Amino acid sequence: MRTVYVNGDYVPEAEARVSVFDRGFLFADGVYEVTSVLGGKLIDFDGHAARLERSLAELDMPMPMDADALLAVHRRLVEENGIDEGLVYLQVTRGAADRDFAYPDPAPAQTVVLFTQEKPGLADSPAAARGIRVVSIPDRRWARRDIKTVQLLYPSMGKMEAKGRGADDAWMVEDGAVTEGTSNNAYIVVGDTIVTRHLGEEILHGITRAAVLRMAREAQMRVEERAFTIEEAQGATEAFVTSASTFVTPVVEIDGAPVGDGTPGPVARRLREIYLDEARAKGR
Template sequence: MSIPGVAPGTPAFLNGEFLPIEQARVSVLDRGFLFGDGVYEVVPVYGGRPLRMAEHLARLARSLAAVRIASPRDEQGWRALVAELARRSPVPDCLVYLQVTRGVARRDHAFPVDPAVTPTVFGMASPFSPPDAALRSRGLHALGIEDERWLNCHIKATSLLGNVLARQRAVDAGVDEVLQFRDGLLTEGAASNIWVVRKGILMAPPVGRLLLEGIRYGLTAELAQEAGVPFEARPLSLAEVRGADEVLVTSASREILPIVRLDGEPVGAGVPGPVYARLRAGYDARIAALRAQPAV
């Protein structure tokens, strides 16, 4: 069975077996299918080398604990799975996707009590093309919207309908991303963390239940310190965001990119700014250093 938009033979893993993605099958009674009852993680791999593996696995462990799914693997087991999926990838740069659901059981909102119900573990490696020079220099356009999601956004859960609808708002508006606001305060993008620069200071909403702490959240704070850019984690109002000198977006697939227009108006000078350039250079240096290391 061909899957639109997915290359045949894409390496996958399902419940202990490596197989091509088109051969992977999950029961319709899997709670991930019925309820979105599961969590996931996405690890970017450069030249066969995963970026910030420890941080990704720590977040996976936090998400599993938050939804009370016992981890079916220890850290070394997860590392081995990521490494093998990366090794099987036909290209050296890929995104390794991991998903754990509560498993297959009769349909009931309550957790299954049958000890025979075990978590479903799925993984795959998809080709990854980092943002090219043209996109870096052009920047992104964004739309501000109300954040209508649930109150546990810190869990990287598979039940992403709120994020899906937010992302579609961007598609419908012909822009690259949305900036979500709850009670007038910035939370995050549809699938990204958002950063604001005012008077040379880099700022981001504080981590908590209302946003997912991206792995690039900690990395970007580190890059700012290395570049001598002051950083503050604090609530940011809609007016502050609209009056920013620069707005940035970070995620596994977008790495770090500038947002140059918001709601049709230019952000600052309407071009990528100097703080972005310094952070971008630091990010590129991290990737170059990673590529120079032995592959996993």
């Protein structure tokens, strides 16, 4: 049975409790982060901690503890649960209060929950080796996608629609251009240039995205941050996605049309290799 963290206590998962009045449950009034674990080490932890602080600030919430204390909680859970490859999920909500749309005043104690998920073979994913197929769907989420909130119903619906259409995931489209995947950032390769949507409130500012783009530039690859369409993506040389849990994963089909020759391309394969090498070397 897993050990989980709930509001300062490490408890067996069957004993974990959160109030029915918690605003994360009632209003999705909370944010989350997911940090990957490879070889028992936390990947890109500093980036996730910084984004957590930013997301909380956008919702007028403080950090529940400083980054060092947060790191200690992550490390203890990884150790107690024997995670070699997997994930640590963190969620912070505004806390429990009587139901009212207005933020409670005075502010209640925040709810802080962390748990691990064991994912053997995370780095050697079959999906990364064969590539994934995506379909396009309208982007019907709220406008502040740069805040990593727990309101994930539409992305869940998108994944289920993709599954129902025989695909692995969906890319969301707004005003004719791709925003992002249901739980990842989206990229195409046009000639010798990696193209991905520019940062803004329309997409999540991916931690893996930032690391991969830095690595691409260090490897002398050309990067262009701009919007692109599904049609441009279908005609691209390659396509891929990035996220904390899938790293760099090739996309080989979009809305039934093969991308390139329909197999994972060299740019995505190389970026995944570079990312995993650095992640293993610099993990905390």
